[in-house]
Amino acid sequence: MVLQGWCVKDLSPRPKPFGKICCLRRLISALARSYLIVCICTCHRFSFHLLPLTSVHLRQQRYRPTMLEKPLLYARLFLWACRVLYHMGRQKAIASWNRSTLGLLGSSPPVERDRNIVIVGANFAGYHCAKILTDILPLNSRYKVVVVEPNSHFQFTWVLPRFCVVKGHEHKAYVPYGGQLRNAPEGSVEWIRDRVVDVSTDNVKLQNGQHVSYDYLVIATGSEIDGGLPTRANTTEKREAVRLLQEMQQRIEAAGKIVVVGGGAAGVELTADAQHKYPRKKITLVHSRSAVMHRFGKGLQKAALEALETLGCEVVLNDRVVSEDAAAKKVTLKSGRVIECDLFINCTGQKPASGFLKRLAPGSITETGNISVKPTLQIADDNLPNIYVCGDVADTKTPNPNARSASRQASVVADNILLETQGKLPRYTYKSDWADGQILLTLGLERAMMHCGDGKAELLIETKEKEEELMAARAWTGLGEKPYEDAYMDAENAKSNESAV
Numbered sequence: 001m002v003l004q005g006w007c008v009k010d011l012s013p014r015p016k017p018f019g020k021i022c023c024l025r026r027l028i029s030a031l032a033r034s035y036l037i038v039c040i041c042t043c044h045r046f047s048f049h050l051l052p053l054t055s056v057h058l059r060q061q062r063y064r065p066t067m068l069e070k071p072l073l074y075a076r077l078f079l080w081a082c083r084v085l086y087h088m089g090r091q092k093a094i095a096s097w098n099r100s101t102l103g104l105l106g107s108s109p110p111v112e113r114d115r116n117i118v119i120v121g122a123n124f125a126g127y128h129c130a131k132i133l134t135d136i137l138p139l140n141s142r143y144k145v146v147v148v149e150p151n152s153h154f155q156f157t158w159v160l161p162r163f164c165v166v167k168g169h170e171h172k173a174y175v176p177y178g179g180q181l182r183n184a185p186e187g188s189v190e191w192i193r194d195r196v197v198d199v200s201t202d203n204v205k206l207q208n209g210q211h212v213s214y215d216y217l218v219i220a221t222g223s224e225i226d227g228g229l230p231t232r233a234n235t236t237e238k239r240e241a242v243r244l245l246q247e248m249q250q251r252i253e254a255a256g257k258i259v260v261v262g263g264g265a266a267g268v269e270l271t272a273d274a275q276h277k278y279p280r281k282k283i284t285l286v287h288s289r290s291a292v293m294h295r296f297g298k299g300l301q302k303a304a305l306e307a308l309e310t311l312g313c314e315v316v317l318n319d320r321v322v323s324e325d326a327a328a329k330k331v332t333l334k335s336g337r338v339i340e341c342d343l344f345i346n347c348t349g350q351k352p353a354s355g356f357l358k359r360l361a362p363g364s365i366t367e368t369g370n371i372s373v374k375p376t377l378q379i380a381d382d383n384l385p386n387i388y389v390c391g392d393v394a395d396t397k398t399p400n401p402n403a404r405s406a407s408r409q410a411s412v413v414a415d416n417i418l419l420e421t422q423g424k425l426p427r428y429t430y431k432s433d434w435a436d437g438q439i440l441l442t443l444g445l446e447r448a449m450m451h452c453g454d455g456k457a458e459l460l461i462e463t464k465e466k467e468e469e470l471m472a473a474r475a476w477t478g479l480g481e482k483p484y485e486d487a488y489m490d491a492e493n494a495k496s497n498e499s500a501v
């Protein structure tokens with residue numbers, strides 16, 4: 001099946017064009033078209049990866065869905081998109097209603113906002129939740145949204161593996177905060193640049209020692225990593241993150257032999273990009289499972305492996321690194337194999353950032369470090385009904401947590417908190433949906449593969465990836481910022497120019 005522009009045309013081997021089969025095919029095509037149109041209409045920033053497709057091949061790989069599974073998959077995708085659209089529409093309608101009452105109530109809030117909804121962490125989940133809440137809370141609400149976030153900028157994680165390899169775009173991975181809340185009613189939001197280190201039943205403690213009281217708490221602290229790039233830069237300042245990315249680019253450029261550990265999305269993308277840019281380097285990807293991208297469908301696993309091998313990488317499966325000796329320039333695998341290595345890049349080790357909750361709710365933290373939640377996304381502890389959790393840190397049984405699932409959860413949390421502030425019981429629930437797990441995996445600097453699958457059937461859409469910066473500009477626009485205007489970086493550059501003179 002090929003999608004040219006927005007016209008969907010089925011090019012897979014055709015059965016005789018008559019009767020029920022023909023009707024079914026037309027139905028599939030119509031559903032696919034409707035799905036894409038819904039994605040375009042929603043223009044939701046976490047669906048925008050569908051927008052740049054110019055020529056897309058839908059392939060049936062060795063893993064073939066049956067005649068029924070594929071149409072069912074389309075139908076479910078369509079229903080999923082309708083659901084997302086409905087929820088966004090409902091929230092937008094509430095927000096418009098609130099704005100239209102602005103004239104009646106005057107420009108300043110009539111009631112003092114003396115109650116706090118504290119949101120800890122403002123990336124995909126927390127920032128989205130803050131935006132929705134400031135939109136849907138009535139103008140005369142007594143509730144104020146208080147965001148606590150240590151980073152100077154929103155982190156657009158998707159581009160980090162790419163920007164570890166290609167030069168000149170690193171500043172685009174960090175988007176200024178503010179755009180999402182620009183139209184928030186006066187006094188409805190307060191931004192605290194700090195880190196929460198402890199939580200009690202009615203307040204959070206910041207790293208600077210201060211306490212902030214809360215009536216409702218939203219935990220959206222995502223994941224953290226000890227090692228740093230390519231997964232996270234592990235710094236709160238954009239200028240430092242940019243420097244670390246540039247340093248990584250130089251180290252990759254200088255190394256002859258590179259060993260990458262971890263065959264998940266970050267490992268596969270970084271390996272493919274580096275091998276594409278530097279075809280003469282010897283790059284080895286080591287993964288402990290029997291397939292790269294093992295949490296996804298067999299079709300994507302096969303496509304990723306083939307792409308890596310075609311680029312010239314060596315992929316070592318079912319093995320793991322047991323030691324790395326930087327001085328001797330070698331890594332040793334569990335199997336006993338020793339690989340020469342100038343540069344070792346670890347793409348594993350992300351863990352949920354839930355440590356600050358250990359004192360208050362130790363029983364709610366799972367073995368993996370995620371926070372157990374109820375379907376309403378309240379923490380799974382009946383003594384703490386006013387604490388909500390969303391995004392990567394929440395244990396929602398999402399097989400491949402990502403920005404899309406994080407933002408859907410944020411939306412559920414905002415809806416429930418709105419109900420609670422109106423004296424009602426929370427009734428919106430989040431159920432992990434396989435459609436949340438769509439992924440667009442880059443396979444070198446010019447190819448990408450979009451995958452959707454429900455464990456039974458799998459759709460693979462191959463795209464030509466022409467933008468070196470991937471979808472960074474759209475991320476900035478989606479977050480309410482003009483690409484790539486950043487007063488913070490202008491000030492930083494001015495400072496370094498001054499010190500150079």
Ligand SMILES: Cc1cc2nc3c(=O)[nH]c(=O)nc-3n(C[C@H](O)[C@H](O)[C@H](O)COP(=O)(O)OP(=O)(O)OC[C@H]3O[C@@H](n4cnc5c(N)ncnc54)[C@H](O)[C@@H]3O)c2cc1C
Pocket residue numbers: 120121122123124125126148149150151157158159160161194195196197220221222223224230231232265266353356390391392393401402403404406440
């Ligand atoms: C390299 C990489 C590539 C990815 N690519 C994609 C992709 O292509 N598509 C996709 O959908 N998903 C992708 N993901 C996954 C996606 O980034 C995550 O699912 C998403 O970031 C989860 O959002 P979140 O808001 O829950 O957590 P995070 O994005 O981790 O944000 C958590 C926020 O909480 C803050 N925080 C943490 N602790 C505290 C504290 N104690 N006090 C205050 N604030 C705190 C952090 O500073 C951060 O801003 C990728 C992830 C990585 C690492």
